[in-house]
Amino acid sequence: MLQVYLKNIKLKTPLMTASGTSGHGNELEVLENSPTILSALGAFVTKGVTLRAKEGNSEFRIVETDSGLLNSIGLQNEGAEFFMKNELPGLRSFGLPVIVNISADSIEEFGKLASYLSDNDSDQIISAIEINVSCPNIEKGGIAFGTDPIQVEKIVNKVKNSIDDRISIITKLTPNVTDITIPARAAINGGTDALAMINTLRGTAIDIYTCKPMLGNKTGGLSGPAIKPIGLYMIYECFEKIPECNSRQVPLIGLGGISRWQDVVEYIMAxxxxxxxxxxxxxxxxxxxxxxxxxxxxxxxxGCAISELTGIAHSP
Ligand SMILES: Cc1cc2nc3c(=O)[nH]c(=O)nc-3n(C[C@H](O)[C@H](O)[C@H](O)COP(=O)(O)O)c2cc1C
Incomplete structure (x- = not known):
């Protein structure tokens, strides 16, 4: 039994795409033409959508590291209107719950974007909105929202008040903080239905021949096997220390460095x-x-259901 529930969203398996790594769907011929991939997935999470189109950062945007990947894509996308008209309708054919990842530069903009998506989803394709709080707040000098619990609570609350009740809210936390339970608590206070962690860790790489940073943006986000112990630890901490996570009233979605089924089991047990x-x-x-x-x-x-293993590593 691999079925799990993220609040009222039924996932036939606990496996989801991670935002930004499977596009917005319609460029994904691999998925469309692969019933085996679709039957292994429990939900599809889109790449980040912003209110207006974004060109993204200058090149290079991707650098491979010894055990991971540095990226600074810069949320390149065609904007919310294009997404709703040209990309979202095609996602319905996947037969999966669709989770739309969103980013914005200000709390107001998060509200506008969320309400635009909710108001224009007449076919009710969107199951949840995933708020990416790792993006920079331009009003606060470009510091990521997710490092400031007051901002996190305000964003979540703004999004909650801007969308239809049938759409759930997932808040995706940045690991670039000292204590992950602080932004997690703030998101719960703001009314999130679930928490996802982790986004990428800030890092860089230097080209020793040009003597310059390799990424056009100078820094980027580290993902892949190198970050698994950190993601695992942050899930473990939230489950251990936050009663709403421990009781699964606010379910946790684990990300970071998963590449084998054993990694999935570790995250679930954490x-x-x-x-x-x-x-x-x-x-x-x-x-x-x-x-x-x-x-x-x-x-x-x-001989058990996968849901019975959630948090089992915390048993005395
Ligand atoms: C190329 C790339 C693009 C990404 N874009 C987004 C994004 O648009 N929104 C977001 O919340 N996370 C984004 N992420 C972060 C991933 O969703 C995920 O949280 C992170 O990469 C850790 O998982 P992994 O180690 O399995 O890649 C991106 C990651 C990569 C590698």
């Missing part, structure tokens, strides 16, 4: 209900069916 997989899929898009089979076999041998 406290996650579902997981997102990003960088590893860029290397191997067929990863989802492989992870699904390993997970299914493990659960069958254990």
């Amino acid at each position: 406290g996650a209900t579902a997981v997102g997989i990003g960088t590893a899929c860029l290397v191997n898009p067929d990863l989802f069916p492989n992870i699904y089979s390993g997970l299914k076999e493990f659960i069958e041998k254990k």
